[in-house]
Amino acid sequence: MRYLLIALLCLLPVFAHAGEATDMAADPVLEKRMIGLAENLRCLVCQNESLASSHSGLAEDLRREVREQMQKGLSDQEIIDYLVSRYGDFVLYDPPVKKTTWVLWYGPFVLLLAGAGTLVYQLRKRKSQIPEAELSAEETQRAAELLNETAESPNQPKDPQA
Amino acid sequence: MARFILPFVIFMIVATFLYVGLGLNPREVPSPLVGKPAPEFSLPQLYEPDKQLSLQDMKGQVWLFNVWASWCTACEYEHPLFMELSRRNTVPIYGMNYKDKPEDAKAWLRRHGNPYTLVVSDAEGRVGIDYGVYGVPETYLIDKQGVIRYKRIGGVTEKDLSETILPLVKELQAK
DSSP states (O other), X not given: OHHHHHHHHHHHHHHXXXXXXXXXGGOHHHHHHHHHHHTXXXXXXXXXXXXXXXXXXXXXXXXXXXXXXXXXXXXXXXXXXXXXXXXXXXXXXXXXXXXXXXXXXXXXXXXXXXXXXXXXXXXXXXXXXXXXXXXXXXXXXXXXXXXXXHHHOSSSOSSTTO | OHHHHHXXXXXHHHHHHHHHHHHSOTTOOOOTTTTSBOOOOEEEBSXXXXXXXXXXXXXXXXXXXXXXXXXXXXXXXXXHHHHHHHHHTSSOEEEEEESOOHHHHHHHHHHHOOOOSEEEEETTSHHHHHTTOOSSSEEEEEOTTSBEEEEEESOOOHHIIIIIIHHHHHHHHHO
16 A cells, blocks of 8 residues: 555656646736736837737747746836846836936926916917007997996887887 | 017927938837846857857957848848958957747858858847847947947948947957
8 A cells, every 4th residue: 555655656746747838828817917017018029019919929039038037936027127128118118207208208298388378478468468448438428328228128129020 | 570480490390300200210229238248148059059159258359249040131131241341350240040940040151151250049039038139130249348338220231330330349359
C-alpha cells in the first residue's frame, strides 16, 4: 500500500504538467486585467489603435510582455512605467501632466479664458460707444401721448375692422 | 483697415502651424532611451546559433546597432549605406535580425551583402521590446560605456550619416 502511494506520488508531476506554457484563455482574470491595461496603451505601429485592439505583430508581442509581467506579479503601474521607459509617454492614451504637456492640458482653458475675456471687453466697449439718446421736447410729448393712449384703452383694438 | 489686419495675422499663424504640421512625421516618436544605458541582452548569433553575443562584449567601443529584417523593405534602402560604411571601417556595425527566420535572413544578406561585424537573431522580438523597437529598421549609436547616444527610427539616410551619426561617432571615439 505504501509503495503504491509513493508510486502514485511519483506520477503526480506527469499530470501536473498539463501542457506547454499555460494558455492565456485559461486564466480569464489575468486576460481581463491585461486587456483593461492594454486599452489605455497605444499601439505604436498603427497609432490610432489601442494595444488591446490591434492585430499587428508588435501589439501581440507587447500583450505577451504585459501578460508575462503580470504573471511575475508586477503591478499595473510598474508595467506602465516599464513600457514608458522604452517607448516614451507616447504609448499612453492618457498623457501625464508635466512641463512638456502643459500646453496640451491647460491650453484649452487658456483659450476659453481668452475668448471670454475678449467677449466681455468687446461688450463693454460697445456699451460705451452707444450714446444715450436725447429726446427733444417735442419727442417727449409725443412719447407721453402714445403711452397715455395705450394706458386708457388697453383692450380696445385700434383698428375698427378687427 | 485694422479690422482686416488682425484676422489676417491670425490666419497666417494658423496656416503656418498647419503647414509645419504637414511636414512632421507622426512616426518619429522621441525615444526616452537616448542618454540611457543600453538594455542588456544576450542573443544567439545568426551564423553560429550556439554562440551568444551580449551587450558586455561591446563594452569599450563605439558601435552602431542596426535592427533589420528580411521582410522589411525600408531596410533595403538604407543597406547600401551600411555596406559603404563597413568598407570605410570607421565604426563597427552589429546587426539584430528582428522577428525573422534565420534562413530568410541569411538569404537576404547573401543578396544585399553583409556589412555587419556580427549578426544576432531576436526571433521573438523580446530584445526589440527592451530597445523600444516599433518600426524596423532602427539604428542605435552606443558609446564605450554602453550608453545609447542616438537613435534613428526608420531608414538611415545619407544626410543622417554624414551630418549626425559620423560626427557623433568621431566625438565619442575621441572620449
